[in-house]
Amino acid sequence: MPPQLPWLELEDPLPDPAKAWGPDDPAPGLLAAGGTLDVAHLRAAYAQGTFPWYGPGQPILWWAPDPRMVLPVANFRLHRSLRRTLQAFRANTACEIRIDHNFLEVITACATKERDGQAGTWIVPEMVEAYTRLHAAGNAHSVETWIDGKLAGGLYCVALGQAVFGESMFAHATDASKIALAALVALCRRQGVAMIDCQQNTRHLASLGAHEISRAQFLFHIQNALDQPALSWSFEPVYWNELLPFTAPTA
Template structure:
């Protein structure tokens, strides 16, 4: 069958019926020359995401298995619980939502990562995600220390489904504070799953694990029909983890 080259308004191949069109690149579903906010939203509703390097065409993926994190399974060690207590008690620490989405995605793009040369967060990606942020579908969680943005993440939200995208940290543990905040808020909103896209040891250490693609796609199909929750919280949401056993 081969990979589909998509024009801006072309439908995506079905990840249920047309998955893995190129057996040599499992999970790669389609290719396009450009990326738009409208395409992004259609893709996420079908459990598809873009991931590519600068100079490449836009590569659209639906891998099997799919890495996910169930917020209730987020791992909080004794040491991390102490860090959370410190953040809650120390006025120098703040957690903000959508304070500066563009600054957050730019920080994620410029974050140095082991064994990674360059970034997949290109100018086209930043523009498209900024557009869906303005539409209320992409959000940033930002961690501040003494007024400086020291960590954070950005994600996509459709109904009762959250799709994690990228994190950054300029101070040890700051990105984990952002993720702990997101997970605590998601539990309060009855959001059962955060998409992590691809398996990494770092995500596994925080409670993420792979599930079959069909299971993931069925969950997305069911949960993205709900109304988006209101994204408004601060570091007090972290209190949730202090009552949980380690």
């Protein structure tokens, strides 16, 4: 029998992440159920490497996976096709990256976007409301790909100090979410962030340079990153130099 899953009342703190269910339990990484999604509890959860993830009709479920999927920004793989896409995006005056311009539209698009192999979404309305409040508090951000004055794709993430936690992406246009991720990587490189949390292992993330580390390693990284000053959440075109070599115009 698996260990009993803790049920949290509204004011209860989360258990130690080391108490999450292990690889032989029904849901490896599951830490607790219940509680609340207010700003204080979300901040406390992310500060200990824990995040909420659940579906419609379920209680709030809290997870602390071991191992943890992370993307070291120095190892980001800029494949040839994406490099060409970024070069064209950078050169086109109708294309731009915006930060936090319309967080609600981004998270709503992430919640409603149909995805292959998924019957529904884990970003239930309660989650949209919670992360919108976290955004208003300065700890959730959207990285947005705009083309011809329209939101073409993007992602949202959580940030505490220099700890950055990727959440979800969407695209209305080809490669628009990849462009947003590349912009986040460039911003992180520019400001000294070592890695972006990806939470779960996927083939797509692995193809971009993400890999798994132990929960203990991840928590060590988080504790160091929390002590660093908060990032400046703006994107300047010069940040593309972190990924693309600058070529001076010829006369």
